[in-house]
Amino acid sequence: MDNRYVLLTAAKDEADYIAEGIRSILRQSILPHAWIIIDDGSSDDTARIVGQYAAQYPFIQLHSADSRGGRSFGSQYKALQAAYELAKALAFDYIAVQDGDLAPEQPYYYESLLGEFARNPRIGVASGFIYERAGGVWACRKSNSKDSTTGSAMFRRACFEEIGGYTPLPYGGSDWLAQLDAKSQGWEIFTRPDLRMLHYRPTSSVGGIWRGKFREGLMDASFGSHPAFEFMKCCRRISNSPVLFGSLVRFGGYLWWHLTRRKPVIAREKVEFLRKEQLSKLRRWAWPSA
Numbered sequence: 001m002d003n004r005y006v007l008l009t010a011a012k013d014e015a016d017y018i019a020e021g022i023r024s025i026l027r028q029s030i031l032p033h034a035w036i037i038i039d040d041g042s043s044d045d046t047a048r049i050v051g052q053y054a055a056q057y058p059f060i061q062l063h064s065a066d067s068r069g070g071r072s073f074g075s076q077y078k079a080l081q082a083a084y085e086l087a088k089a090l091a092f093d094y095i096a097v098q099d100g101d102l103a104p105e106q107p108y109y110y111e112s113l114l115g116e117f118a119r120n121p122r123i124g125v126a127s128g129f130i131y132e133r134a135g136g137v138w139a140c141r142k143s144n145s146k147d148s149t150t151g152s153a154m155f156r157r158a159c160f161e162e163i164g165g166y167t168p169l170p171y172g173g174s175d176w177l178a179q180l181d182a183k184s185q186g187w188e189i190f191t192r193p194d195l196r197m198l199h200y201r202p203t204s205s206v207g208g209i210w211r212g213k214f215r216e217g218l219m220d221a222s223f224g225s226h227p228a229f230e231f232m233k234c235c236r237r238i239s240n241s242p243v244l245f246g247s248l249v250r251f252g253g254y255l256w257w258h259l260t261r262r263k264p265v266i267a268r269e270k271v272e273f274l275r276k277e278q279l280s281k282l283r284r285w286a287w288p289s290a
Contacts, residue, residue, distance in 0.1 A: 004091065004093055038065050061086070065078075077168040096110060106196065127149035129192075
């Protein structure tokens with residue numbers, strides 16, 4: 001079972017992008033043992049498109065969730081947990097999670113990650129880097145980090161089950177919490193910047209950008225992110241689009257959480273672990289050669 005993995009996707013209103021993701025998986029040098037796609041209450045042709053491919057490729061399985069309302073992080077990760085419940089009776093050693101608007105660029109993307117897991121048995125979570133369209137070309141997302149995965153990740157099954165999978169959270173960050181839990185249990189996080197995961201869904205409106213940035217600040221605060229780290233992180237991202245104001249709005253969301261006297265949504269010991277990690281990173285930023 002060394003190279004056997006299942007792929008999980010929660011898709012809601014991804015009709016414009018999901019075919020790109022499916023074709024990218026069909027090109028992979030190692031296909032998933034099963035690909036569980038949960039249609040999370042789409043109002044467009046997402047289910048029809050996935051169904052057409054599922055009829056041709058038996059490893060693709062389409063299931064529906066009774067989700068109402070708009071796209072939400074809590075609903076997405078509930079759907080992913082439901083996908084895992086459907087898959088867990090199968091024989092596999094790895095679990096990959098891929099959003100419905102993502103597509104691995106290289107046909108050896110997942111094979112390469114499997115090779116990293118084989119090389120180091122302490123790797124619990126691994127991924128490539130996210131790339132987004134900028135000026136007509138694919139550009140590396142500035143928030144990519146060698147310390148964390150985002151948007152798409154592959155888990156060692158033992159790691160995924162030890163941390164209990166994903167926990168749905170109101171402001172997002174379920175993938176962040178999964179990595180935090182993995183590290184606190186002694187697992188390593190590994191990223192390959194040369195492996196490109198293409199993100200097809202653009203930010204649709206200026207209003208969407210501001211709401212998204214404010215929500216990111218709320219998410220950071222809901223984890224108990226250290227104030228000094230949050231300030232420095234926002235400063236380091238001033239050049240990210242929208243320039244300056246995106247960082248200001250994100251920090252505003254963080255401050256709003258504290259002004260309204262809300263408490264972190266994760267356990268105290270996890271907040272302490274996160275803050276210890278953040279302060280260590282702050283020291284590396286301040287004294288990179290130390």
